[in-house]
Amino acid sequence: MDLFAATAELRPLPIVDGELHFIERLALSGDDFLQRLVAETAWREYMITVWGKRHLQPRLSAWYGDASYRYSGMTLDPLPFTALQREIKQAVELASGCQFNSVLLNYYRDGNDSMGFHSDDESELGLQPAIASVSFGDPRTFILKHKRLPQTLKLSLGNGSMLLMAGHTQTNWQHGINKERRFCGPRVNLTFRKIV
Numbered sequence: 001m002d003l004f005a006a007t008a009e010l011r012p013l014p015i016v017d018g019e020l021h022f023i024e025r026l027a028l029s030g031d032d033f034l035q036r037l038v039a040e041t042a043w044r045e046y047m048i049t050v051w052g053k054r055h056l057q058p059r060l061s062a063w064y065g066d067a068s069y070r071y072s073g074m075t076l077d078p079l080p081f082t083a084l085q086r087e088i089k090q091a092v093e094l095a096s097g098c099q100f101n102s103v104l105l106n107y108y109r110d111g112n113d114s115m116g117f118h119s120d121d122e123s124e125l126g127l128q129p130a131i132a133s134v135s136f137g138d139p140r141t142f143i144l145k146h147k148r149l150p151q152t153l154k155l156s157l158g159n160g161s162m163l164l165m166a167g168h169t170q171t172n173w174q175h176g177i178n179k180e181r182r183f184c185g186p187r188v189n190l191t192f193r194k195i196v
Contacts (some may be wrong), residue, residue, distance in 0.1 A: 020168030025160040034136040037188040059113040065102030067195035098130045098193045100192035109188040111180030126196045130166040137187035144166030
């Protein structure tokens with residue numbers, strides 16, 4: 001059995017015009033988080049609107065929690081948290097010191113699944129939202145690009161890691177995950193948010 005133990009405290013990562021904090025391994029016990037999340041989540045393939053055009057998202061997604069969420073021309077109505085999601089949420093809140101009432105789950109089935117560059121800056125998230133991103137499965141490269149400065153930051157988000165984006169990060173940065181040419185196994189990412 002794999003025991004996920006926090007190998008480091010929540011540590012800040014250097015970034016201008018924002019706040020990033022990282023834990024390599026969130027304090028959780030068990031070895032089947034990826035398999036359970038894949039099996040226990042009501043996955044959907046959503047249509048989004050980008051630059052006035054409708055596209056299928058290149059990944060599967062699901063929205064759980066206490067509030068609806070609107071982005072890219074669609075409204076997500078929540079399903080109730082599952083027991084597993086509540087367990088992960090509790091560990092995230094303990095590690096981050098933040099409270100969350102919703103989670104967006106994204107299932108990257110292989111290296112062909114991706115997420116375009118965007119900011120989580122919808123009004124229902126508040127002015128300086130804290131968003132905690134937890135990953136299970138194969139690592140993928142998370143890329144942040146400053147909106148005005150020629151600065152890019154790349155982070156490998158591995159199995160059990162947590163990245164906390166806070167402060168003015170969503171105002172000043174965009175983030176995304178590119179397609180991969182190398183082989184990538186499945187990955188599930190949970191981004192915990194507070195809808196205000």
